[in-house]
Amino acid sequence: MAASLLNKAVDLGFALIMFRVLQAEGIGAYTFAGVLVAYYDIVVGYGLATLITRDVARDPGQAGRYVGNATALRLIFWAVAVGVTALLVGPLGPALGSGSRSL
DSSP: OHHHHHHHHHHHHHHHHHHHHHHHHHHHHHHHHHHHHHHHHHHHHTTHHHHHHHHHHHOGGGHHHHHHHHHHHHHHHHHHHHHHHHHHHTTTHHHHTOSOOOO
């Protein structure tokens, strides 16, 4: 319980400093970036670790094939995520209010 309270105090301290440094506009951009990264993590992972663990446990001889295919698929998902990010902060940035700004 003490560790949890200490963790909450550290989180509060970080939030106070972050709000003071970034101001309201910067907090919005920071939150947007955080949510976008969380969504990308979900999409790029897409259950591949579970698939590899389950199927390699079933047939260890296929480990290289599964890991190679999963890596290639993650690279493809990553490339799509980079393209979406480029659209969100490039041409669509001003309309969404997410274009690059000077803090």
